């Protein structure tokens with residue numbers, strides 16, 4: 453599988469999906485920390501490319517700058533310092549990257565006036581990353597690892613990111629590569645994945661299978677949560693791995709992912725054939741789609757007494773890769789059916805009530 457040079461061709465649909473997820477996440481991430489009063493933030497785009505594709509469609513660096521610009525009101529008010537590190541290894545692309553970003557800043561007076569520290573690096577990620585780790589650990593940081601292939605999804609980087617507490621990262625990988633090259637010594641010394649096990653599931657699940665194995669390798673007491681978003685492009689499977697230690701970050705990523713695909717929140721296609729499950733078969737019982745199964749499961753957990761509070765319901769919802777709305781709808785339904793009772797108007801399943809306001813309520817059966 454030859455690695456395509458993204459910048460000499462138009463971005464394809466899958467690439468646009470990836471970029472939109474990257475951008476939409478920045479859109480959610482920035483105000484959280486700016487309005488939250490953090491004085492200094494960092495964004496690292498370690499594989500930044502040139503800024504635009506051949507048709508002037510914006511790549512990750514320009515999208516990041518656009519989102520920073522959109523936050524200018526909050527940034528001025530809170531006097532936040534925004535640091536952005538754009539790195540690109542290829543010399544020629546690096547020149548274009550600087551040119552496109554500087555041009556964008558010059559064309560947008562808000563960016564010129566704000567306290568923004570733009571750093572351009574022309575380094576190999578493997579060399580640059582260790583040098584940035586102390587900054588990543590110290591400040592709220594958003595890290596993009598938009599590599600070609602899979603090389604930089606290595607155990608050593610995951611170990612480093614696992615130890616950070618204020619970092620959210622989005623890592624792109626060509627999951628199909630893992631199937632092809634995963635058994636080679638070079639690959640296994642970088643990232644230990646059981647390829648035979650990953651192959652047991654249908655090919656479309658390869659990204660999800662890799663992620664499941666990565667989760668299992670995390671230390672037992674880890675705070676890091678990992679979530680997949682599979683991107684199919686023709687015959688190949690790619691994907692994003694999102695990682696963060698804070699439930700607020702997970703909440704925001706899941707909202708971004710479900711906004712991208714309201715059927716499953718985890719792929720740019722109908723990965724579980726949910727559309728077909730909606731069709732009633734005369735001879736078979738109706739199969740539940742992803743949202744319906746989640747609702748059935750959370751109902752069961754509540755009725756069996758395993759989930760007793762809004763906090764437990766919220767944590768369960770995030771863990772299952774769902775958004776608050778799905779749980780709220782089901783629990784409201786259970787109240788209507790008089791299966792449970794809670795004193796408030798709504799079941800209070802959201803980040804603000806559970807973690808920010810510490811407003812914990814009981815669901816009585």
Ligand SMILES: C[S@@+](CC[C@H](N)C(=O)[O-])C[C@H]1O[C@@H](n2cnc3c(N)ncnc32)[C@H](O)[C@@H]1O
Nearest residue numbers: 499500501511512540541542576577598599600
């Ligand atoms: C998938 S592209 C990134 C696309 C970019 N995020 C965008 O939106 O246009 C990967 C980029 O990483 C660069 N690259 C490859 N190896 C690298 C390395 N070791 N360190 C840093 N950059 C590298 C490539 O030149 C390429 O531009």
